Amino acid sequence: SAVISQKPSRDICQRGTSLTIQCQVDSQVTMMFWYRQQPGQSLTLIATANQGSEATYESGFVIDKFPISRPNLTFSTLTVSNMSPEDSSIYLCSVGHAGGEQYFGPGTRLTVT
C-alpha cells in the first residue's frame, strides 16, 4: 500500500479565512480522493481528483468552497475557503488501488473559531 502524508496535521483558523491542505503520496497514483469527517459523523466524499483533469465534486460540495489541485501523480491540495465553524472537521485524502480499496492519509484536524 502507498504511504500518504498530509500537512498540516491540525490547525485552528479564524472564520472567513482559507486553509490549504496538502497530500503527498510516495508513489504515482491515478485516483486521489478527498473526504471530510465532521465531529461524530462518518466519512463523506468531497471530490475525486484525477491528474490532468478537473476534480469531480459530490452533491453538496462546490469548487468555489473546496478548490482542489492535482498538479502531478503524487500530490494534491484541498483548500477550504471562507471558513465557518461548520467547516470544523477532519479532512482526509486517499488513493485508489487497482483492487478497489483505498488507502488513507492520517488526516488534517481543522478547527474554525
Place this chain on the structure above:
Amino acid sequence: DQQVKQNSPSLSVQEGRISILNCDYTNSMFDYFLWYKKYPAEGPTFLISISSIKDKNEDGRFTVFLNKSAKHLSLHIVPSQPGDSAVYFCAASRLLQGAQKLVFGQGTRLTINP
C-alpha cells in the same frame, strides 16, 4: 439518505472471544464492500474487502460475510485482542465514472476487555 448503516454505535467484547460487527446497505448497485479500522488521530486503515460475487472472504483473524439478499455484511474477528479496540467502518462502492467511490457507515466503536 443513509445508504450504509451500522446500527450499533458501540460493542464490548471479552478478549479471546469473537467480535461480530454488522452493516446494512440499501443500494443494490453496490458491488464492492470494505471494512476499515480507525484509531484516534489516525486515518482509516483498510482491513478486508469482499466483492458482490462472493459471500465470504477470510484474512487471518478477520472474516467478512456478505448476504446480498438481505443487503447485510458482517465482520468477524476471532480471537479478539486488546489491539483490536478501535472504531470500525464499513464502506460500499460501485463503479461510477471509472472511480470506486466509497460510501461509509457511521462506525462502531469496538472495545476489547482484558
